[in-house]
Amino acid sequence: MYYKLSKMVAHITCWLPLFYLIYAAYYRLLGADPQDEMLHQLGLWALIYLLTGLSLTPLNKIFQLPVLVKFRRMLGLYAFWYLLLHLTVFFIFYLELDFSYLLDEIVERPYITVGMLAMLLLIPLVVTSTKSMQRRLGRNWKKLHQLVYPIAILAITHFIWQSKSDLNEPLLYLIWLVFLLGFRIYKSRAN
Amino acid sequence: MKNRKFRSSIPSLKDNQVTPESLFWGRREFIKNFAASSVGISALGGGLLSAAPDTSKAASSGFTTAEPLSSEYVVTHHNNFYEFSTSKKKPAEMAKNFNPGNDWKVSIGGEVEKAGDYTLEDILKKTTIEERIYRLRCVEAWSMVIPWSGFQLSQLINYVKPTSKAKFVEFKTLESRSVFPGQKRGSLGFHVLPWPYREGLRMDEAMNPLTFIATGVYGKSLPGQNGAPMRLIVPWKYGFKSIKSIISIRFLDQQPQNTWHKNAPREYGFYANVNPEVDHPRWSQARERRITDESFFGVKKIDTTMFNGYSEQVAHMYKGMDLVRNF
Numbered sequence: 001m002y003y004k005l006s007k008m009v010a011h012i013t014c015w016l017p018l019f020y021l022i023y024a025a026y027y028r029l030l031g032a033d034p035q036d037e038m039l040h041q042l043g044l045w046a047l048i049y050l051l052t053g054l055s056l057t058p059l060n061k062i063f064q065l066p067v068l069v070k071f072r073r074m075l076g077l078y079a080f081w082y083l084l085l086h087l088t089v090f091f092i093f094y095l096e097l098d099f100s101y102l103l104d105e106i107v108e109r110p111y112i113t114v115g116m117l118a119m120l121l122l123i124p125l126v127v128t129s130t131k132s133m134q135r136r137l138g139r140n141w142k143k144l145h146q147l148v149y150p151i152a153i154l155a156i157t158h159f160i161w162q163s164k165s166d167l168n169e170p171l172l173y174l175i176w177l178v179f180l181l182g183f184r185i186y187k188s189r190a191n
Numbered sequence: 192m193k194n195r196k197f198r199s200s201i202p203s204l205k206d207n208q209v210t211p212e213s214l215f216w217g218r219r220e221f222i223k224n225f226a227a228s229s230v231g232i233s234a235l236g237g238g239l240l241s242a243a244p245d246t247s248k249a250a251s252s253g254f255t256t257a258e259p260l261s262s263e264y265v266v267t268h269h270n271n272f273y274e275f276s277t278s279k280k281k282p283a284e285m286a287k288n289f290n291p292g293n294d295w296k297v298s299i300g301g302e303v304e305k306a307g308d309y310t311l312e313d314i315l316k317k318t319t320i321e322e323r324i325y326r327l328r329c330v331e332a333w334s335m336v337i338p339w340s341g342f343q344l345s346q347l348i349n350y351v352k353p354t355s356k357a358k359f360v361e362f363k364t365l366e367s368r369s370v371f372p373g374q375k376r377g378s379l380g381f382h383v384l385p386w387p388y389r390e391g392l393r394m395d396e397a398m399n400p401l402t403f404i405a406t407g408v409y410g411k412s413l414p415g416q417n418g419a420p421m422r423l424i425v426p427w428k429y430g431f432k433s434i435k436s437i438i439s440i441r442f443l444d445q446q447p448q449n450t451w452h453k454n455a456p457r458e459y460g461f462y463a464n465v466n467p468e469v470d471h472p473r474w475s476q477a478r479e480r481r482i483t484d485e486s487f488f489g490v491k492k493i494d495t496t497m498f499n500g501y502s503e504q505v506a507h508m509y510k511g512m513d514l515v516r517n518f
Contacts, residue, residue, distance in 0.1 A: 025487045031280040032269030033333065033480075034487045094480075096492055109474050161473070168377030 003067060010071060014078040017045045018085070035093040042089060043115075046082035047155050049075045051176050054152060058183045073129050076148070080126050083119055111161035118154035121147050149184075152177055253401055253426070253504045255324040261335035262484040263409045269482065270416045271329065272435060273383050274364065274371035286415025289370055291436075295420045301361075301441035304352035311420050315406070317350045318342035323403055323424070328465045328499045330429035330451075333480045333490075339424055340407035345398045347440075353394070357442035360397045362423060364388040365438045384454055390423065390434035391447035391461065393508075401426055401504050404437075427501040429463040460518040464509065465499035469518050 021041055024030050030037040053075030056068040095101050106113050125145055128134070134141050156177055160170040268283045275282040293312035300306045320340055328334045348360075366387035368374050374386045396402060403424040406413055413419040418435025425432045431451050441447075451459035458472050467477045479495045498505050509517075 028485050028487075030487075032265035032485050033279070033482055033490060034485065035490050036333075036480075037280075038487075093490070094492075104475065108470060111473060168379045168381055168383075171379050 003070070006067075007071075007074075010074060014049065014074070017041070018082070035089065039086060039089045039093070042082050042086035043159070046079045046086055047159060047173060049079035049082060050148075050152055050155060051173065051180065053079060054148065054177075054180045058180060061183075061187070077126065077129060080122055083122065087119060111158050114154050114161065115158035118151050118158060121151050121154070125151075149181065152180075251503065253501050255322075256326065256336060256500075258326070258336045259483055260324070260338060261482055262489075264485050265482050265489070266335060266337050266408060267414050267417060268485070269335075271331075271430065272373075272416055272418065274373045274386075274388065274436070275416065276373050277383055282416035283414075285372065286419075289415035289419060291415075291420045293420075295438075297421070297437060298439045299351050299441075300439070301443050302354045302357035303442045304354065305350070311406070314347060314421075315342075318346045318404075320406070325401075325403070325424060325426040326499050327424075327426065327430055327433070328479060328495065330431055330459065330463065330471065330476075332474060332476065332478070332495075333482055334493075334495075334499075335482050338409055339403060339405040340410065341403055341405035341421070341424070343400060344402045344404050344423070345400065347404065348397060353442040356444045358394055359391055359443045359446050360394065361389060361391045361439075361441045361443055361447035362434045362437050363439035363441075364434055364436050384450055388434060388450045389447065389453075390432055390449045391443075392425065392432075393446075394442075395508050396425070396505075399505060399508065401501060427465055427498040427505045429459075429465060431459065432463050462509075462514075462517050464505075464514065464518075465495060466497060466514055466518070467495040468497075469515055 021030070021038055025034050025038060028034070053072050056072050056075070060066055060068045091097060095105070106116060125147060128137060128141060128144060137144065156170065156174050159173060160167065163170055269279045270282040271279060272282040272286075275285040291311075293310060293315070295311040296308050297311070297314065298308050320342055322338060322340045324336065324338045326334060327337055364387050365371070366374060373383060376382055392402070403426075404421050405418070405424050406421050408414070408417055413422065418433075418437075421437055422435040423433045423437065432449075446461060449459075449461055451463075452461055465476075470476050476495055478492050480490050481493050483489045483491070496502075
């Protein structure tokens, strides 16, 4: 009961940024370049859900809250959902659905290459996120899902690389990721 | 919604009553000059285009364009003014208390006969205020069409009389952490850019009739976030050349260092001429996102043109120059 309720709250929380962005776009609260703001906010929320998902295991280990681990899949899927929307805004408003530009952009803008790579690597994880796939893949499932670490590194690289000069904000996310990776390395050494 | 709020705050008589005196006199001077340039006060509401100079002459001068103007809201709420913040939205909010008036001081020095400290008032007495409608192309690949008011930089340069040694002009923005919180270190201890912001032009570029000092936009004195009280406008170059809130103009015999070039020499050059053929190392410059208004569909992708469409007026200055190397 308690778990179900918290799961519902989590779902609602994960939808809130999207609802806010749609509301804000309609009421012109996104500033002078709403498409750009939408693009960046969607990408940022994808990163936040990805890193939050990765934070649950360390939080469980520190605070002994095993229930947290049950939210990992959900957060990973929401990260993917926001990433899809991020990409949709990019395709519609930046490429204007002219996919001949896509190759140029991917080649010319390395940060886009890196972002695309992160997106592609995330797809097999989404496809194999169900319980039945987890059972079918057995031991390989865990190996496959360790791809999430390179994905997170690529995502942060994408974020840092597209910044013009102010690294203060992207570096805060980098610190978050370094902490998460550091915790896992420390734990595996300790074992 | 925001837009409506903004429109309703267009200065009325009541606004003038609460304006600091220095700015009030600045505005009177501005309005006087504005009226003198045959653009009546009544034109401020929206008749700017019709009040623009004779179109056939203007087209070859590049002083105006028939393209739709970017809305006043986007012009004053989408500002790359890192002295306030790296966010484009924040400067409009943060600049509310930055209302410099005609007592603003500009130090003019270097290879020049009439070196000295000038107030904006002194400068406005030596120059003629006029309106220019220019395209502004940011190096980040967005653009706007903006109705500036101000004076042609060559008028000021002719007045202060550079010596024959003067080959370049260097401009500096005010450095003050109390006025510009963005000049403080960031949360992780990094300076966003090496302050103060500096820019430079070659002498012939500075003397080109297109090169302009804006003291107003949309028929009002320049808001803080747009670089009050005076900023450079070089419409054929990327926006970062158009330095804001100028406190120093120096005439030099060698090429000065400009801030973005110093910060990332591989990415930003001294010339920074708009050029669709020469990409930024991290993104293409072939097209731009023209921002017309703040609605969700107020942005359109268009092709970028050589020298931002001002080839006729400026291409001759770069004849024989390798524009790929001198980006």
